[in-house]
Amino acid sequence: MPRQEDATQLLDRLANDPQYDLAETLRAIIGWLRPPDPDNIAPVIARIEDLVLALGDRPELREHLRDRLEQGLEDARHLTLYTGIGLFSRKGFFREAAELLYERINPRPMDRADLRDVLYHVFHDPKDAIWVARLPDDAWSRLLQALGCLSGEHPGVLQRAREEALYALEMLSIWIAAEELEPELLRLDPSIAERNSAFVAQEREISAYVRDYRLWLEDPDYERVDDRHARVLLEQCKEQIDRLRRRAITHGNSLSLTHLMERLDQTLARIHKLLDLLEPNSGDEPRQAAVGVFRDLVTISARSHGVRALWQDNIRLVSRSVTQHVSDTGEHYITRDRSEYFQMLRSGAGAGLIIAVMALIKIQVEALGLSEGWNTLWVSLNYGLGFVLIHILHFTVATKQPAMTAARLAAAIEETERGTADPSKLADLLMRVGRSQFAAVLGNVGVALPTAILIGLFASSLFSAPVLSSHEIDYLMDSLRPIMGLALFFAAIAGVWLFVSGLIAGFFDNRCAYLDLPGRLREHPLLRRLLPEASRHRLADWIGYNYGALIGNFLFGVLLGVTGFVGYLLNLPLDIQHVAFASANLGYVTASEAPGLLLFGLFLVFVLLIGAVNLWVSFGLALYVALRARGVRMGAFGRVFRAYGRHLRKRPREFLFPPRTAPTSDGGPGDETDAR
Template sequence: MPRQSLESLLESLNTSEHPGLVPLLGAVVDWLRPDGAETTEDVVERIQQLHDAQKGRSQKGEQPAAPDLRKHLQTSMAEARHLSLYTEIGLFSRRGFVRELGQRFYERINPRPRDPENLRDVLSQVFNRPGDTVWVTQVPDDAWILLLDALVDLDDTNGPALTRAREQVLYSLEMLSLWVAAEELEPELLRLDPDIAERNSPFVALERELSAYVRYYAQWLEDPKQDAHDDEHARVLLQQCMDQVDRFHKRAVTHGSSMSLTHLLERLDQTLTRISDLLDILKRDDNTCQRCAGARLFREMVVQNARQRSLRALWQDNIKLVSRSITEQSGETGEHYITQNRREYLQMLGSGAGAGLIIAFMALIKIQLMQMGLSPGVETFWVSLNYGLGFVLIHILHFTVATKQPAMTAARLSAAIEAGEKGAANQAQIARLLIQVGRSQFVAVLGNVSLALPVALLVGWASLAWLNQPVMDEAQMHYHLLELRPLAGLAIFHAAIAGVWLFVAGLIAGYFDNRSAYLQLGARLRDNPLLARVTPMGLRHRIADYLDKNYGALMGNFLFGVLLGVTGFIGLLLGLPLDIRHVAFASANLGYVASIEAMQSATFLMYFLFVLVIGAVNLWVSFALAMYVALRSRGVRLGDLRQLMRAYGRELRKDPQGFLLPPRHTPEDSQPKD
């Protein structure tokens, strides 16, 4: 359908009878909305034409075709209700996830009647196309200010539309400040900081200041000769509230978080930001600030109003909250998996070697279990137990499984990227951290493989020499060689599955660490009446302290082993070729095969290369998934990858050995001096 001309549009709206706010704005937006072949510049050009026509300055020099358009809009806007527009859109619901999901689903199948005088409902009816959020965000602020000026005349500050808008913004500001003050009594916040109930917190002080600000602002509107009550003190208190929310976030890492707490803190962040936006709109003697703030808020309203009707957006928001509450713990743990100097590097090598020693025997136990002729279910149970208890033993002995690192280090890296967006880090710092992460993972893999493979060889040779019996039969030997082949044995696919389980294990560890802190597990165990009857106080305290610090790691390691063990059984039930390949176990299996089969050097090197490929897939899949979740949970992006790669290259050129070996000097010494 061809787009009508501006004259035709204005003529159609030039009616003596009031058509209503939705038809008026709907017709204007339909005329502005770009079709598939148009760009943002076309929309801006039409806004300029409408502005010129309404101002009586069209290129033809003609008077506006329909001066009643403004009159109708002024009348409608003077009666419109704004409150839900400012206090609901873009702010997390207080109903919680389950009730909000049910409400949105019911709205889908049986929508409520729309109120033509409620601006939130007007917005949802006017911007009702799926692509509206895209072009609305692309149109610059100046263009939206021109459109608003064309429709309601921004120069007429005492006009009915702007007068009503100011009244509603003031009322919304007061309501939002009351909500912020009420949040102080939430048990979750009192748990994090009990002192806020015993002092004049910034939340209560902000409510009092904003209440006074609204009262004096209303008096100033009635009598502009009165002294103005500026918003400087309110903004100071607003910043103090934001600082307090940041402290809550930090305390949640050590005191434990929950879905409801993360939801509450995000809602507080959103509410405080909205208060700041409304203060900008009310800024006296600064029309530029008022108009720019209005344009920004308008764009946000269109986008967030569309998201608040979407089931998918609700799910994404809540997954983000869950991810953040879990990955906060992983971000703290990730510090221990990044080596920065020679001492830490050698410690990681030794820690990886210790894990390789244990994994060699875990692989041997699995080989023996598979030769016992057990039923698939029973075999899966014992294999899962072997993996789970083996990984728990590795953790208890302070050893490191190399592929467990990415899930932890990704959260640490995403925290650095988030800091970079806030100005506390830069691409060079992130590149240095990437090098440290890669180097740490390399040395841990080296430690795992350097002991798993030779120990397997020695055990295999010892079995032949002392027991005159190979550790596996010929069929198993061929099976283990086949499973190392990247394509024929589906090793790459199976290594990717192991990478997914590694990522999941990191989330599991973060979840249980968070639960331990949230439930105060250590304190509970120290005072547990049942344990007090059967264990001495010193032993009970040592157990409580250990579990308090290691609960997440123990559960993550055990369940990771279970996931590895049940994958093949799940594939059997589904009739799919599902299995796992892990670099340390693959190297041990190669060692056991080489102890029986007289392999040529070239053949052995080829299979060893296959083992390294499996390790690379393990690392990159788990790292990519963990990085994606960690970034999404913080709402940050990697940014310009080319710029990051250039920074990475510069760091490597400065210290080529740093790719695999840590520098001789400390990281502090490498920082530029002022």
């Protein structure tokens, strides 16, 4: 369609061609309004104004166009518009994706009597979702009023719309009531099957509301029941869904359960929208509600033209089901006061001690001259079993923290967006996260480095030979160089694996809770014969608490071990650099060939740079996924960082060292009278 066509020419074309029905008329108008750049809505607003003026100058054409649109709206089916668009399907992701792909290849013919198909036909460009969402409500209101869609002068259209909205309202309410019989929900909370549950109560109230509303339509003098009690019950349903989400963290989640609860949320929101539409009071509020619903439906319909939107929505659900557990775990990696801070320091020191030994084992394994496959196997086992041992002994690998703490920070940001927290508290949380990670890094590096030096000196004295050959010294020193040795690139790879291991741990923790693995182990027939009851229960509780962490730590070690082998297969320079192992390697180099103080200091800085990349890559990826999973807006960060700056200026010492006691509930500092 030529872009040079003005509003008058558009109206002439619509008036003179008898083939234009409801669908084609709206498609032509939206095609004329559609901007070349979906991010720039200024041309759309200008064209709407031109169209409004052109319709005002030609009242006879405006009436003709209004009659055509109103006749189409009166004859069309509205139900699927309210119950089909914007609500997750009960078919599941894979079946729905297959159907969407088939529709792209062999689309079914459009049903011109179905408003859902008409909307899909009119807003056929996937980019329509962008500019439609950006266009303000008043612009849509002016357009719809100019076309006569909000005039209320055609009683048949209003009657049809009300009847369809009432029927949709009743059907959606029944869907919610029926969901309480879902086994997934009953597993989380068997009490929802009680006769007086909120799900069933809202259906009864909505049914009474619909019945009274229809009687009121027949007799305007009939005293109609308002929707206030129905909205209260809908809020109770929302609260019940929130409780189920919290229970899912401890009882286990699944994609189908997350999908179900998201669908319940969508259905409740749609019922609220329909109640807004059905508000019979005169004034601007019903019209504003109609414009808002129209824009929402158009945006969702435009997004549904491909599999991408479906994929994004379901990936978000998968991410949320995993990161919920990671967020809960992340709270344990954040220190609040000095006792917890020193505990984190001791925990990091213990891990540094073991990592120094693991680094030596890796050096000795690689010195054996094994084939690439066998070398990868033993190095992976060294990493994996070593990290498992660190976890069993309750020690902390510093770079394991970000994947956990980022999810906790995202949860707090989500609370801020919902109005239950404030930037000051988030800044305090961010301060505690950074301070906790510093303590763990200090413990790891501060112990791994001197322990490696001592082990190297002891071995040199015992065997009268340095622990490293000159070739190994050169190799380890070169591998620590940030740019020439690709150390920062390899550190980024390790950061990715740290992030992945956090997701793995969250997935298996969630799976353990979902399957009730401790309960199964307590009653396992074989274990009942082998172990007494008390031992069996202790074993079940221990596995239940550590299941995800054990698998996540072991697979993290495997990922570190196989990276070099993948590089060997692909003939690419792939390896990993981890701050604790890098500090241990520097220690063994120092013990074998004492470098000068300046050179040692330089390479220590290189080690710290490796640690920074480890931390920020894993933290950034984890925070990004957690934010996307929770659908959190990014706007809160500016306020949070400003509050963080104020916190840092007021109490700079807390950047690296905590107060004696934890902050009070209002986010202020605790008692620091003895903080000297």
